[in-house]
Amino acid sequence: MNRFPPEQVPTRTRWVILSLLLLISIITYIDRVNISVTARQMMPALGLTEIEMGQIFSAFVFGYALFQIPGGWLGDRWGPRRILTLAVIWWSIFTALTAVAPTLPVINMIGIMGSLMLVRFLIGVGESAALPNFNRAVANWHPPQERGLGIGITIGGIGIGSAITPPITAWIMVNYGWQTAFYAAGALGIVIALLWFWYSTDHPQDHPHVNTEEAQLIGGGLSTSPSLHIPWKSILHTPTVWWIIVSYTCLGYVAYIYMSWFYLYLVNVRGFDVLRGAVFASAPFIAMAIFCPLGGWVTDKLAQRGGVNWGRASVGASGMILAALFIVIGANVEFPALAIGMLSLGAGWLYFTVGAFWSSTTDLSKAHAGTLSGIMNTGANLGGTLSPTLTPWLAHEIGWTGSLGTAALIAFLGGLCWMFIRPGDGLK
Secondary structure, eight states: OOSSOGGGSOOOHHHHHHHHHHHHHHHHHHHHHHHHHHHHHHHHHHTOOHHHHHHHHHHHHHHHHHTHHHHHHHHHHHOHHHHHHHHHHHHHHHHHHHTTGGGSTTHHHHHHHHHHHHHHHHHHHHHTTHHHHHHHHHHHHSOGGGHHHHHHHHHTHHHHHHHHHHHHHHHHHHHHOHHHHHHHHHHHHHHHHHHHHHHOOSSGGGOTTOOHHHHHHHGGGGOOOOOOOOOHHHHHTOHHHHHHHHHHHHHHHHHHHHHHHHHHHHHHTSOOOHHHHHHHTTHHHHHHHHHHHHHHHHHHHHHHHHOHHHHHHHHHHHHHHHHHHHHHHHHHOSSHHHHHHHHHHHHHHHHHTHHHHHHHHHHHOGGGHHHHHHHHHHHHHHHHHHHHHHHHHHHHHHHHHHHHHHHHHHHHHHHHGGGGOOGGGOOO
């Protein structure tokens, strides 16, 4: 029997909000990764080369990177409830339009490839609001000791969405054609957007299911004052901001290799067939789904024991360096199953750092968590814009081992950046 009166037990509405953010995160990455699987049919059907397909991949990332800061600022200004709802509906519509992009009227001006690049760019514009607004919502709904775990669970949806996408998309593609995969993903996204709008609020005290005890537990999440002014001078004069951008750019470069080319690497280089390759291509994303919340939990615990600067940096540096080590091993072993295991652990350790990165932006300034995380994620996606095109080019020039080795070096350099990242000192 509970020894406290019911009104003294904090409600757990913040975890329901987190679950909905996780659902949005999953659909975000379903819509991002499915084209890397459908590319197997799209390329021969539409007469596209690997380099051209890489440019289509990069068009998404360019739109995604370009609108990170506006997406984060809109969340700070108008709240994550409205902004996430509009964003998910936007990109879900354009996800469905990917199926008909080769027949849109614009092909008369820009061709099939240009039409696909435009649609993928517009999906990226919509998805740009997702992660900064996840961070904004977690900053509003969770106390400091839960933020690393909260954002780790939310962004862990990257791993879940990316893990389930290859086998499901491959099955749909084989049985119903590649277009159907985009229609299904678009419809699912609209349903999730409406569910989020129906249940969520921007702040705990606005939610009918939050009692006083949970509101007091969350504490600083109660402020409803929108952030109108961005302190650009302070942001630009804070070295931690620049170092965290550089480090997250390194993470983005490596992450987009898994999202864009890992499935095709298994099929074309390691010799797996279409369906088996899709199953094994899920392994890195399963590792991400496990390691991402684990790293968030670890960074929260270490921050409580040794201070924010040490707690964030120890997780950020160790994860990036271990990712580099496992990617090098995976790229060089000959046995395919062992290679998949090592490369998957590399992805896991890469995402072990995510909680440290995103909670660091809230540590720097909670009032501007959306904007700061948008700035940081712009860096990741600049790296991600380069990665899908550069990776096959490097593979052509120096082989896939050399291309993946380059990614490992970039991850290692990203880990070293954490020697200069001090989020606990705040903005200057």
